Amino acid sequence: MPRLALLRRAVLGLGGALLAGPPDCADGAANSAMALPQPGDLLVAETSGQSPPPRPLRPHDLPSGGPPVLAWPMDEATGTVRRGSRFNQVLLVRLSVARLSAAERDFASRGVVAFSAICTHAGCVVSGWRASDESFLCPCHGSTYDPGAGARVVGGPAPRPLPALPLCPTRDALTVAAGFTAWIGGSTGRTD
Numbered sequence: 676m677p678r679l680a681l682l683r684r685a686v687l688g689l690g691g692a693l694l695a696g697p698p699d700c701a702d703g704a705a706n707s708a709m710a711l712p713q714p715g716d717l718l719v720a721e722t723s724g725q726s727p728p729p730r731p732l733r734p735h736d737l738p739s740g741g742p743p744v745l746a747w748p749m750d751e752a753t754g755t756v757r758r759g760s761r762f763n764q765v766l767l768v769r770l771s772v773a774r775l776s777a778a779e780r781d782f783a784s785r786g787v788v789a790f791s792a793i794c795t796h797a798g799c800v801v802s803g804w805r806a807s808d809e810s811f812l813c814p815c816h817g818s819t820y821d822p823g824a825g826a827r828v829v830g831g832p833a834p835r836p837l838p839a840l841p842l843c844p845t846r847d848a849l850t851v852a853a854g855f856t857a858w859i860g861g862s863t864g865r866t867d
């Protein structure tokens with residue numbers, strides 16, 4: 676199948692998943708660990724273990740002005756950490772509110788904004804940080820994203836911003852308000 680058709684099918688599939696809302700209750704814990712972040716999910720540090728359920732992150736757990744922290748969503752009801760898919764990895768950073776665009780302030784939690792950690796170029800984990808201009812940095816081919824402007828691309832080959840993960844502004848713990856705002860993954864098909 677041509678790449679464009681594969682890409683279109685992937686987009687439609689993920690779009691359907693996003694519109695479908697929370698998984699059916701018949702889904703077991705294994706499926707729950709694979710599910711995309713759901714409204715009401717808490718966020719836990721990437722290094723957390725599964726048992727006992729890890730402590731949810733709070734805004735002040737993150738250093739102000741970066742660097743970012745990698746995290747996983749966690750089902751609040753069951754304590755299941757959704758680490759079953761690398762596409763669930765979340766990139767968190769805490770910035771001054773003045774640094775955030777007006778649009779971002781609506782889905783930030785006390786200056787913390789959340790995005791997919793999967794680079795939109797070729798799917799690497801965006802694990803780097805450039806402190807000089809507070810930018811996310813992908814270690815694979817050098818794409819940079821501005822977390823204060825919706826993670827728009829400011830350098831490198833990435834073709835689109837990192838999808839945002841809206842947060843609830845009123846909860847003490849970092850809590851997912853809605854699913855990712857766009858489909859997750861790189862545009863060149865790389866998945867490792």
Ligand code: FES
Nearest residue numbers: 794796797813816
């Ligand atoms: S995978 Fe991130 S810049 Fe290429």
